[in-house]
Amino acid sequence: MLHRRYLEKLPVAAAAPFNCYDRRNASNCIQNTRVDLLQEIREWVDGGDKRPIYWLRGLAGTGKSTIARTVAHHFHDRRRLAASFFFSRDIGGDVRHARKFFTSIASQLAQASELLGDHICDAIKRNSDIVNRAPWEQWRQLVLEPLSKLKCGAPRLSLVLVVDALDECENDDDIRAIVHLLSEARSLRTVRLRILITSRPDSPIREGFDKIPETEHQGFILHDISRWIVDQDIRVFVEYNFAIIRQRPGFDVNWPGKEAIGTVVERAAGLFIWAATACRFVKDGGRFTKKRLFAILDGSLSTITPEKRLDEIYLTVLKGSIRPDFSEDEQDEHCKTLREALGTIVILFSSLSISSLARLLGIYEEDVEMSLNDLHAILDIRRGSDLLVRLHHPSFRDFLLNKERCVDLRFWVDERKAHQLLADGCVNLMSAKLKRDICNQQEPGALTKDISEQVTKSNVPTDLQYACQYWVHHVKRSEARLQDNGKVHNFLLQHLHHWVEVLSLLRKVSEAVHAIILLESMVSVNESTYLQAFVHDAKRFLLYNRSIIEDAPLQIYCSALVFAPHRSLVRKQFENEMLCPINILSGVHGEWSSLLQTLEGHTHYVNAVAFSPNGKVVASASEDHTVRFWDTATGAALQTLEGHTSSVNAVAFSPHGKVVASASDDHTVRLWDTATGATLRTLEGHTYYVMAVAFSPDGKVVASTSQDGTVRLWGTATGAALQTLKGHTDAVMAVAFSSDGKVLASASHDCTVRLWGAATGTALQTLKGHTYFVRAVAFSPDGKVVASASDDRKVRLWDAATGAALKTLEGHINYVHAVAFSPDGKVVASASDDRTVRLWDTATGAAAQTVEGHTFVVMAVAFSPDSKVVASASVDNTVRLWDAATGAVLQMLEGHTDNVSAVTFSPDGKVVVSASVDHTMRFWDTATGATLRTLEGHTYYVGAVVFSPDGKAVASASHDCTVRLCDAATGSALQTLKGHTDVVNAVAFSPDGKVVASASRDCKVRFWDAAMGAALKTLDGHIDCVKAVAFSPDGKVVASASDDHTVRLWDAATGAALQTLKDCSTSCLETNQGFLYIQSASAGVFSFEQPVFVRGNWLNQGERNLLWLPPEYRPECSAFQGCHFVLGCRSGKVIIMQLSFC
CATH class of the missing domain: 1.10.10 (Arc Repressor Mutant, subunit A)
Structure with missing residues (x-):
C-alpha cells in the first residue's frame, strides 16, 4: 500500500506501453518473418556487445512498430522488459510529447520488479517534487539510480527498454534530449539496460545520435534490407492472412492461388503497410471479399514507386x-x-x-x-x-x-478548409457549453490540486476539452482573416474567462497564454482594430495572472479582475462576472504598466538573470543555490538546475544557446546542458567567491571573475584553464567580452574597469573615474563603448578604444548593481539598490524611463534579443519581465516612495492615514482613494500611526526616537514628544484622548500629555524591545508587548506594574493584518462573523481563501474598519478596498 501511494504520484502516459488497451489490436510479426533481424536484436541484448542502444530506422510503412512490439512482447514474456514507450501523434494526448516519458518508464519499472519499486519509492520520498523536475533529474533519480542499486550476479542481467516511433514526439529538443540521456545507460554496472529505439530517419534523431559516440549505439536501416528478403516476409504475412479468410464458408482450400499472392506481394513494393492495408480491406469485404481482391489485383504491374502503390490501395479502399x-x-x-x-x-x-x-x-x-x-x-x-x-x-x-x-x-x-471546419466546430461547441464555475466549486479560493480529474471530466467532456485546447491552432491553420465582431471576436467577448478557467482545470494555463499570443499574431491592427486591442489586453491580463489562475481557477473572476487596471478592456467586459465582493477604491493602475510578468519560485534573493539567444528562455541565478529556467512567453517554470552548494551569483547563455554557465560562492563555475539540465563540467580554480561569468562570442571560451581578485579564462569544450588575468587590487565583480571577442572588460571593487587582450591576457587600459566599488561592466553591441555601474550611484560610458570617459549617467539614488546594452545598442539599462531599473539613451545619456515595481534591491538586468523585453532580478526573490517600449510611462496613483509601514482608519472611517519608510505620512479619502495631504517632519522611518478617539489628532512614532502629534484636519504640527533614546515602535491614545502612550526599543513605555506634550510617566520593567502598547476600553489599564516574550499590564493612573502575562488565549484577535480567527478552548467568548484578514498571499474571510494578492500588492501592514480594508505595501502603494459583504 505504501508502495502504491508513492507510485501514484508519478504521472503516466496510459497509452505508452506496448500492451496497453489502446493497442490491443496491434499485431506482432507473423511467425517466420523478420527472422534474421529479430535474432540479431536478441543476440545484441544477451551477447557481449557493450553498446546500450540499438537504433532501428526505416521509412514509413516498413514495419518498425510491428518489430518493436514483437521485441517488447518477447522480453515481457520472459520478465525482462523494463518498460516500453510507443509515441504516436495519431493517438495523441500524452504519447505525442515527452512530458511523461521518464515518469512512465519509472512507473513500469516499479511494476516489473518489487525491489526496483522500493528504490523508486525511496527516490520519490527524497524528492517529493520530482514530477516537476527537469527530464535529466527524473531519468537519473527515478531510473538510473534505482537500476544501479540492483544486485545481480554474473553474468549481468540484461533488461530491455523499447522506445517506438521517437520521430512522433512533437518537440525536436525533447527528441535530442532523450537520445542523449538514454545513452547514459552505459554507466550501469550491476545490470545491463538495453534500449531499442525505432524511428524514421529524421534530422532531430540523427542529430541526437551524432552527439554520442558510435561505441555507444548501433544502427540498422530497415529499408536497406534486401528486397528479396522483405518480399519473402511479406509473402508469409499475406499467406497467413488469406489462410484465415479461407476458413470462411465458400472459399476453396487453394484460394486465392500462388499467382494472386505473388501479385499482392509484388504490388506491396516492399511496404508492410501496403500488405497490411490490402489484407484488412479484403478481410472486411464480407460477401464482396473476392471482388475486393480483384480490385487490388486489377491494373498493370508497371515499375511505379512504392508510394504510388500505397496511394492506389488507399484509393481502392475509399472507393469501396x-x-x-x-x-x-x-x-x-x-x-x-x-x-x-x-x-x-x-x-x-x-x-x-x-x-x-x-x-x-x-x-x-x-x-x-x-x-x-x-x-x-x-x-x-x-x-x-x-x-x-x-x-x-x-x-x-x-x-x-x-x-x-x-x-x-x-x-x-483541403487541409486549410478542414481546419476552418473544425475551428468553427470548436468555437460553436465552446459557446454552447462553457460557463462560469463549470465544476460548481462555489469557492473563489478552490485550488486546482484539490479538484479531482473525475470531477473535471464529468463537467468538461472530452470533446469540450479538445475544443478548449486546440481551437486557436485550428484557426491559425485555417488561415482565416479575423475580423471585428466576427465569430472569434464575439467568442472572446463572451467566453474568454470561461475558456481559461477550463484550461486551468486541465492544468494547461500556459497553453492559454501561448494561444492568445498566437491569436495576436494573426490579427491585423489595420483590419481588426477592436479585436486586436482586446486580444492584446487579454494577453497582458493572462501574463500578469498566469500563476494564480494556474493554482486557483476561479481567481480569474476574483484577483485577476479586482487588480486589473481600471481601463483594461478585459476588466470592463467581465466585471459583471466578478465572484469576489470587493471593490478597489485606490491603488490600482489605470492602464497596464510596463510590468509583464513576475516569476516566483526562488526561495531566496535572485542575483542574476539572462535571456537565451533566441529569447524563448530566461535563466535566473539565486542565493537558494539554484539556476532556474523560465518560459519567456508564459512565465512558466521550465527547469531547476541544482548542483551548486552555495549562492549562485551569475548566469550566462552560450552564443548558440546550448550551454549555460553559472558562477557561485562555492568557488566554482558550472556548465550545464540547456536541453537536459545536466551538468557538463565543473570548473575549479578560483580560491574565493566567483562573482561573474561570460562566454566569448564564438562560445569557445568562458571568462569568470572572483573575489580572489582574478579573471580566469576556460576552454568551454574541455573545461581546461587557459589563462589567469591579474592586475586588479580587490574583488573582481563583473566581466564582458567585446562583440569581436578580442577585448575583455572587468570591473572591480578597486574602483576601476580594466580592458584586456582576450587572446594574450595583456592589460590594455585601466578606466578610472568611479569613486567607489565598480559592480558591473558591459560592451555595446558594436564594441565601441563600455558601460560600468558603481556603488557611487553612477553609470559611466567609456570609449573602448581610448579609455576616455564619454558620459556619466546620474539619477539612481543608491548603489547601481548591473548594467546592460539593448541588442540594438540604443539603450542602456541599469539596476539599483533604489529598487528601480532605469533606461538611458546611449547617444545622449539622457534618462529615458524609470521602471518601478520591485519591492527590494534590483540585482541584475538583461534585454531580450529583440530589445522588446527587459528582465530584472531582485532581492525580493522574483524575476520580473517588463515592456521595454513603454517602461514606466504609465504611473500609479501618487503614493509613498518606500515601504508602507503602518496604516490606520479615522474613527469615522472616512480617512486613512499611512506611514512610511520614506519619513512621511499620507492622508487618503477612503471613499475615493484620493490623496488628501502629505505630512513631513520625521527625519527617519515612520513605523506607527494612530488617530485620537475624536479623530481630531494623529500621533506618529518614528525611528528618529520621537512621537509627533498633528492636526488631522489641517496636517499642522501640534507637538513633538522627545524622551525615548531609541526607535519608537508603537503609539496609542487613551480612550478620552488626553494621554498618549509610546513603546520603544529602549525597553520603556512612556506616557505623555496629549494637549501639552509633557512627559507624564516612564514605565520600566521590560528587558527587551517593546513592540506594542494599548489602553483598555475604560482607560484604566495599559498593556505592552515586548521581545522579552511577555505582555505587561500597568495601572494607567499610577504607572504601577499590575501583571506579567506569559501566555494568553482568545478566539479572535484584531491584528495589524485584520481579524484573525483562532480555534481555542475559550472559543465563543468573543464572536465575530466571518472575520477578514491577510494570511500569506491571500485575503481570507474566515477560513476561506477569498482573494489572492499579486506580488506588488502584498502588504507590510493592514487595517480593517467597517466595510473597508487597507493594505500598506513595501512598494509604497496604499490599497483601499471596500468589502460588500460586511
Whole structure:
C-alpha cells in the first residue's frame, strides 16, 4: 500500500506501453518473418556487445512498430522488459510529447520488479517534487539510480527498454534530449539496460545520435534490407492472412492461388503497410471479399514507386465505401460526410471518439458512423462513446492531404478548409457549453490540486476539452482573416474567462497564454482594430495572472479582475462576472504598466538573470543555490538546475544557446546542458567567491571573475584553464567580452574597469573615474563603448578604444548593481539598490524611463534579443519581465516612495492615514482613494500611526526616537514628544484622548500629555524591545508587548506594574493584518462573523481563501474598519478596498 501511494504520484502516459488497451489490436510479426533481424536484436541484448542502444530506422510503412512490439512482447514474456514507450501523434494526448516519458518508464519499472519499486519509492520520498523536475533529474533519480542499486550476479542481467516511433514526439529538443540521456545507460554496472529505439530517419534523431559516440549505439536501416528478403516476409504475412479468410464458408482450400499472392506481394513494393492495408480491406469485404481482391489485383504491374502503390490501395479502399446501390445524390452526400469526417480525423491534434467527432462537426453520430463503416482497412474504429477512432498508419494522412496523390477529388481533403471546419466546430461547441464555475466549486479560493480529474471530466467532456485546447491552432491553420465582431471576436467577448478557467482545470494555463499570443499574431491592427486591442489586453491580463489562475481557477473572476487596471478592456467586459465582493477604491493602475510578468519560485534573493539567444528562455541565478529556467512567453517554470552548494551569483547563455554557465560562492563555475539540465563540467580554480561569468562570442571560451581578485579564462569544450588575468587590487565583480571577442572588460571593487587582450591576457587600459566599488561592466553591441555601474550611484560610458570617459549617467539614488546594452545598442539599462531599473539613451545619456515595481534591491538586468523585453532580478526573490517600449510611462496613483509601514482608519472611517519608510505620512479619502495631504517632519522611518478617539489628532512614532502629534484636519504640527533614546515602535491614545502612550526599543513605555506634550510617566520593567502598547476600553489599564516574550499590564493612573502575562488565549484577535480567527478552548467568548484578514498571499474571510494578492500588492501592514480594508505595501502603494459583504 505504501508502495502504491508513492507510485501514484508519478504521472503516466496510459497509452505508452506496448500492451496497453489502446493497442490491443496491434499485431506482432507473423511467425517466420523478420527472422534474421529479430535474432540479431536478441543476440545484441544477451551477447557481449557493450553498446546500450540499438537504433532501428526505416521509412514509413516498413514495419518498425510491428518489430518493436514483437521485441517488447518477447522480453515481457520472459520478465525482462523494463518498460516500453510507443509515441504516436495519431493517438495523441500524452504519447505525442515527452512530458511523461521518464515518469512512465519509472512507473513500469516499479511494476516489473518489487525491489526496483522500493528504490523508486525511496527516490520519490527524497524528492517529493520530482514530477516537476527537469527530464535529466527524473531519468537519473527515478531510473538510473534505482537500476544501479540492483544486485545481480554474473553474468549481468540484461533488461530491455523499447522506445517506438521517437520521430512522433512533437518537440525536436525533447527528441535530442532523450537520445542523449538514454545513452547514459552505459554507466550501469550491476545490470545491463538495453534500449531499442525505432524511428524514421529524421534530422532531430540523427542529430541526437551524432552527439554520442558510435561505441555507444548501433544502427540498422530497415529499408536497406534486401528486397528479396522483405518480399519473402511479406509473402508469409499475406499467406497467413488469406489462410484465415479461407476458413470462411465458400472459399476453396487453394484460394486465392500462388499467382494472386505473388501479385499482392509484388504490388506491396516492399511496404508492410501496403500488405497490411490490402489484407484488412479484403478481410472486411464480407460477401464482396473476392471482388475486393480483384480490385487490388486489377491494373498493370508497371515499375511505379512504392508510394504510388500505397496511394492506389488507399484509393481502392475509399472507393469501396461507395455502395453500388447509392444514387448520384447519395454518393455526393456520402463523399461529403466522409471527406469532413476523414479530414477531421487526419488533422486532429489528439484522437477522438465518433461521438465527440459528431458533436464537434455538428453532424449526427449515426451519419459519421455509417460513413466510416467500410473503412476498417485504414481506420481503427471501435464502438462505444469513449473509444477512439485512429489511423492504422500515419501514411494515410500524407496521402489524403496531398492533391497530387489523392487524385479522386471526391476524397481529397483541403487541409486549410478542414481546419476552418473544425475551428468553427470548436468555437460553436465552446459557446454552447462553457460557463462560469463549470465544476460548481462555489469557492473563489478552490485550488486546482484539490479538484479531482473525475470531477473535471464529468463537467468538461472530452470533446469540450479538445475544443478548449486546440481551437486557436485550428484557426491559425485555417488561415482565416479575423475580423471585428466576427465569430472569434464575439467568442472572446463572451467566453474568454470561461475558456481559461477550463484550461486551468486541465492544468494547461500556459497553453492559454501561448494561444492568445498566437491569436495576436494573426490579427491585423489595420483590419481588426477592436479585436486586436482586446486580444492584446487579454494577453497582458493572462501574463500578469498566469500563476494564480494556474493554482486557483476561479481567481480569474476574483484577483485577476479586482487588480486589473481600471481601463483594461478585459476588466470592463467581465466585471459583471466578478465572484469576489470587493471593490478597489485606490491603488490600482489605470492602464497596464510596463510590468509583464513576475516569476516566483526562488526561495531566496535572485542575483542574476539572462535571456537565451533566441529569447524563448530566461535563466535566473539565486542565493537558494539554484539556476532556474523560465518560459519567456508564459512565465512558466521550465527547469531547476541544482548542483551548486552555495549562492549562485551569475548566469550566462552560450552564443548558440546550448550551454549555460553559472558562477557561485562555492568557488566554482558550472556548465550545464540547456536541453537536459545536466551538468557538463565543473570548473575549479578560483580560491574565493566567483562573482561573474561570460562566454566569448564564438562560445569557445568562458571568462569568470572572483573575489580572489582574478579573471580566469576556460576552454568551454574541455573545461581546461587557459589563462589567469591579474592586475586588479580587490574583488573582481563583473566581466564582458567585446562583440569581436578580442577585448575583455572587468570591473572591480578597486574602483576601476580594466580592458584586456582576450587572446594574450595583456592589460590594455585601466578606466578610472568611479569613486567607489565598480559592480558591473558591459560592451555595446558594436564594441565601441563600455558601460560600468558603481556603488557611487553612477553609470559611466567609456570609449573602448581610448579609455576616455564619454558620459556619466546620474539619477539612481543608491548603489547601481548591473548594467546592460539593448541588442540594438540604443539603450542602456541599469539596476539599483533604489529598487528601480532605469533606461538611458546611449547617444545622449539622457534618462529615458524609470521602471518601478520591485519591492527590494534590483540585482541584475538583461534585454531580450529583440530589445522588446527587459528582465530584472531582485532581492525580493522574483524575476520580473517588463515592456521595454513603454517602461514606466504609465504611473500609479501618487503614493509613498518606500515601504508602507503602518496604516490606520479615522474613527469615522472616512480617512486613512499611512506611514512610511520614506519619513512621511499620507492622508487618503477612503471613499475615493484620493490623496488628501502629505505630512513631513520625521527625519527617519515612520513605523506607527494612530488617530485620537475624536479623530481630531494623529500621533506618529518614528525611528528618529520621537512621537509627533498633528492636526488631522489641517496636517499642522501640534507637538513633538522627545524622551525615548531609541526607535519608537508603537503609539496609542487613551480612550478620552488626553494621554498618549509610546513603546520603544529602549525597553520603556512612556506616557505623555496629549494637549501639552509633557512627559507624564516612564514605565520600566521590560528587558527587551517593546513592540506594542494599548489602553483598555475604560482607560484604566495599559498593556505592552515586548521581545522579552511577555505582555505587561500597568495601572494607567499610577504607572504601577499590575501583571506579567506569559501566555494568553482568545478566539479572535484584531491584528495589524485584520481579524484573525483562532480555534481555542475559550472559543465563543468573543464572536465575530466571518472575520477578514491577510494570511500569506491571500485575503481570507474566515477560513476561506477569498482573494489572492499579486506580488506588488502584498502588504507590510493592514487595517480593517467597517466595510473597508487597507493594505500598506513595501512598494509604497496604499490599497483601499471596500468589502460588500460586511
